Amino acid sequence: MSRTRTAFLAALALVAGTAGAAVAAIPPDVGAAAVPCTVEYKVQNQWDTGFTTAVTVTNNSAAKSSWAVKWSYAGNQKVTSGWNAKFSQSGTAVTAANESYNGTLGTGSSVSFGFNGTYSGTNALPTTFTLDGVTCNVDGGTDPTDPTDPGTGSRVDNPYAGAKVYVNPEWKAKATAETGGSRIANQPTGVWLDRIAAINGVNGGMGLRAHLDAALAQKGSDQMVVQLVIYNLPGRDCAALASNGELGPTEIDKYKTQYIDPIAAILADTKYAGLRIVTTVEIDSLPNLVTNVSPRATATANCDTMKANGNYQKGVGYALNKLGDVPNVYNYIDAGHHGWLGWDDNFAPSAALFKEAASTEGATVADVHGFIVNTANYSATKENYFTINDSVNGTSVRLSKWIDWNRYVDEQSYAQAMRAQLVSIGFPSGIGMLIDTSRNGWGGTARPTAAGPTTTVDTYVDGGRYDRRIHLGNWCNQSGAGLGERPQAAPATGIDAYVWMKPPGESDGSSTAIPNDEGKGFDRMCDPTYTGNPRNNNNMSGALANAPLSGHWFSAQFQELMKNAYPAL
Secondary structure: OOOOOOOOOOOOOOOOOOOOHHHHHOOHHHHHHHEEEEEEEEEEOOOOOOOEEEOOOOOOOOOOOEEEEEOOOOOOOEEEEEOOOOOEEEEEEEEEEOOOOOEEOOOOOOEEEEEEEEEEOOOOOOEEEEEEEEEEOOOOOOOOOOOOOOOOOOHHHHHHOOOEEOOOOHHHHHHHHOOOOHOOOOOOOOOEOOOHHHHHHHHHHHHOOHHHHHHHHHHHHOOOEEEHHHHHOOOOOOOOOOOOOOOOOOOOOHHHHHHHHHHHHOOOOHHOOOOOEEEEEEOOOOOOOOOOOOOOOOOOOHHHHHHOOOOHHHHHHHHHHHHHHHOEEEEEEEEOHHHHHHHHHHHHHHHHHHHOOOOOOOOOOOHOOEEEEEOOOOOOOOOOOOOOOOOEEEEEHHOOOOOOOOOOOHHHHHHHHHHHHHHOOOOOOOOOOEEEEOOOOOOOOOOOOOOOOOOOOOHHHHHHOOOOOOOOOOOOEEEEOOOOOOEEEEEEEEEEEEOOOOOEEEEEOOOOOOOOOOOOOOOHHOOOOOOHHHHHOOOOOOOOOOOOOOEEOHHHHHHHHOOOOOOOO
């Protein structure tokens, strides 16, 4: 069994007062009751010098009003931070005691906690645990350093490193059918599960199993990443209409049982255990609870409703928990983009909200492998002709109309800063970031080749910025945009990959109202004649005309994205 900690391991299962009584000899129907407690210790992520572990303790003896779990390491492991328990360590001995809010532990009840740690050399698993001084058995753990350990699930620090990424045959066919589209038709893109019907396939299209089967065929003997977009929260995207979904604000139970549970069941099929499955969890929603709720001028009634009922956090937490139980799934939470959350009032509160969501419905931060920024958006990956620290004639660029007091000028600097903020509040130090570069290239003849004139901060910033949108708040089918950096692994510090999570050519929303049965409304931000609202400082929308419903093929946009690609095709 290698170093795997397996359920009811006979060598460790001791009955209180009957040392050496192996649970293997106890009939299955009484075995659980005979063992005073069980401990599930799972190393969920491990890198060169650190690791993240989730622990679940089940009490099979008398109910407790407080508890303490103890174990010792054989090596130099050190607990550095934790959650849902108070940690102390003396030498190799570790104690995890209850917090004020989770001291009650009834008979047959469980409590979960987790922590980050450091090590050098090897990270051997503990072999003995006690609950209030009574020895427990060890249930289920994993050793991520051992490739023969079936619990490992091939979860690695960066799933994109050394791996191919799945090319969606349906998107490839659409791209190939376009004039010039064969130049990018073999690029990997995300598979969007944006409604319950998408799990089995819509209108004869591929469902989730069909995509996973196709990924196995593409995999061969190589490592293979499959990118899924989990996107169906109740009251989805409360500040927009074009991306509204099928579930009403209160339909959290339907989200769990008819959407997440079937997805998790498919992903858990051992047939797909050799795939690295990246899940982008619920874009467009959590940040709205920071930026678009009362008393802000940008507030919407829908966002106030979702903040009040908590179903965004519950849905994200449930998804993280259920999908995170599949050992070869890598969860990445959506973290907006710098033009949404880069201001001081939004940045830290959003990180705190992400942690709140990752700590509900049974989830812990250990269920989070990383975060994704700029999903389906247009912000430049890196602006080369100005930085946030520049000034013109003594005036900071933060006072320019474009930057407008934002702390960041591009997605890479924002992603790296957000990563540091998330680690500082308790997320694992090994988390990585993804940047969606599918439509943020901003090439073509309008792309600047030098810094702007230093007449004012506005001429300096506007003359040198790659991002040619009218305003950072514009998000729908933006005119002048181009394909960005091609998907690649580990392009910068803290960045797991540049990805094309949004398939180029798929619309953000219709330019006019179009009746449909997909739950998608008409958002004026997709209307090229719209003069704006407080979220884009009452500027023109900058949207292309004649766009179809969100997710539907938009040939004119696809052609423009290729024309303005940077790097050029």
